[in-house]
Amino acid sequence: MNFSETKEQEFVRKMVREFAIEEVRPIAADIDKEHRFPTETVEKMSKYGLLGVPFPKELGGAGGDNVSYAITVEELSRECASTGVICSAHTSLCVWPIWAWGTDEQKQKYMIPLAKGEKLGAFGLTEPNAGSDAGGQQTRAVDMGDHWLLNGTKVFITNGGFADVFVIVAMTDKSKGTRGGISAFIIEKDFEGFAIGKTEDKMGICASSTTELIFQNCKVPKENLLGKVGEGFKVAMSTLDGGRIGIASQALGIAQGALDVTVEYLKTRKQFGKKLSKMQALQFDIAEMKTRIEASRLLIYKAADMKDKHLAYGPASAMAKLFAAETAMYVTTKAVQLHGGYGFIKDYPVERMMRDAKITEIYEGTSEVQKMVIAASVIGK
Amino acid sequence: MAFKIIVCAKQVPDTSEVKIDPVKNTIMREGVPSILNHDDANALEEALKMKDQYPDTTVTVITMGPPQAKDMLLECLAMGADEGVLVSDRAVGGSDTWATSNVLAAAINKLGEFDLIFAGRQAIDGDTAQVGPQLAEKLDLPQVTYVAEFKIDPNMKDITVKRVLEDGYEMIKIKTPCILTAINELNVPRYMSIGGIYDAANKELKVWNAKDIAVDLNTVGLEASPTNVFRSFTPVPKGKGMMIEGDTQKDIAQNLLINLKAKHVI
Secondary structure, three states, rough: OOOOOOOHHHHHHHHHHHHHHHHHHHHHHHHHHHHHOHHHHHHHHHHOOOOOOOOOOOOOOOOOOOOHHHHHHHHHHHHOOHHHHHHHHHHHHHHHHHHHHHHHHHHHHHHHHHOOOOOOOEEEEOEOOEEEOOOHHEEEEEEEEEEEEEEEEEEEEEEEOOOEEEEEEEOOOHOOHHHHHHHHEEEOOOOOEEEEEOOOOOOHHHHHHHHEEEEEEEEEEEEEOOOOOOOOHHHHHHHHHHHHHHHHHHHHHHHHHHHHHHHHHHHHHEEEEEEHHHHHHHHHHHHHHHHHHHHHHHHHHHHHHHHHHHOOHHHHHHHHHHHHHHHHHHHHHHHHOOOOHHHHEEEEEEEEHHOOOOOOOOOOHHHHHHHHHHHHHHHHO | OOOOEEEEEEEEHHHHEEEEEOOOEEEOOOOOOOOEEEHHHHHHHHHHHHHHHHHOEEEEEEEEEHHHHHHHHHHHHHHHOOOOEOOOOOOOOOOOHHHHHHHHHHHHHHHHHOOEEEEOOOOOOOOOOHHHHHHHHHHHOOEEEEEEEEEEOOOOOOEEEEEOOOOOOEEEEEEEEEEEEEEEHHOOOOOOOOOHHHHHHOOOOOOOOOOOOOOOOOOOOOOOOOOOOOOOOOOOOOOOOOOOOOOOOHHHHHHHHHHHHHOOOO
């Protein structure tokens, strides 16, 4: 058992930390307030390899591992959860399934520019009536002989308004249901019959782009089928297993960021003649926050390490995501409380962090869905 | 022909986090992170910019220090340098600037041919700004210090630099080979890249001892260093400055005069 970071992982943390302090922190409050997608940050992330951390160099990646990727999302999210999820949705939900399920041609054409960060990716599974219940898919893909024809609507798609490439799941044979009836496709933003719909106005992660995707007789080339016909459910579920490491890392980063600023605040704020940091009741809150953060970190790195070692990591990533998301909510709520009135106003970052934390308990499988995954791994289906 | 640049760098304690022991009057290094010296990062950045423009340029970073200075060299490689050289030996420990430049000159002689040496103006722990110029003297090379702008002619021989002084600047033309010392106005250093970090892990650093570089042992280390530190101390903090305000420049000037008169300065 080894609980220490490798030299490379240590350097990745140092690099992303510096990047986040210099490039992300100064704009985090503004882009949240303006609901502005930070294209300038995405360009810089691309330049330094932050959009292809866990992929091999020959396919455009940085040659890192999944622990380094988790550290990357964590350190970005420590300053700005919106920036963290841009990286996570792109890496886990679009580049990864093309790497894992794509043909050599698909990897050459789509994965290399995505992993280099020259293009941004997104993933479309959720529909108005189908989220974690993937079998409720109403988006249809019909085999027209020389192409596929897609019709339907996806909702809540992260990076939707700014992505160039989308991995989309659609029903190809309803009679076969979830297993065998669903297929995955690679869609380019300029495909005929494909449009970006409404942009959602959200409670948190306001600088990230969350949109509808609309397919109206969208023609998709035959060679853009991802995996085999009927393998879409497997593509989607394996993608979400990895995505949970990304979202858990985002939650961890939010919690760590909230702890950082809260400790700083307690050390400067004086009441009743002494610093808040000298008050034992508040010290106990800090101890509780720190312990939960550290426990989240260990669960996440364990899941990421298992993924690096090609072990079955699905339940591990579900536990990491469940615990880290609930920790993010717990820690940010405490952080606001410890800031008193200042925590409730937008001049201090904990207000944003608390709003940002909530989504981590919801997307890429709610906490309840994580519990279903975990329970099934313990009890059996 | 490939252009060869040597960058001299130093691993230093992050002085923004250093405290002075109030009893012993020495730097408390425990728990203080070590970093790539700021001006040296500017020196490296300028070399890397040249490599961006002329990809067959090679950048070698050289440092003298304890074994843990390898981490700083790895950071330089992760930023894009090609090669890292560490001169590490108990015999060179405690060297002052004179002895340090003897070590670096010997190591650079061992490295062989080069076109340009970039160094940082000064290190944040010693603030002497002496090693670069001393190195130039010992290698018998022309030098320009305090470089804030750098341009090289496509002939790869003629360099034009802007040298910043307290009350102005000089534009200087100089030919390769030469030594330039960088200040922070020169550029904004890049970050390491994730890919660079993983590449660096696979590169082998050159680690040389005093024997490897064939330096005269009577010219290096604490004993051979002519500099002696008599005392180090924390200066008494000055009082807070006064900000003079006013709606117009004239008001501000008047308020300044009133204050100066009140204190009998004028």
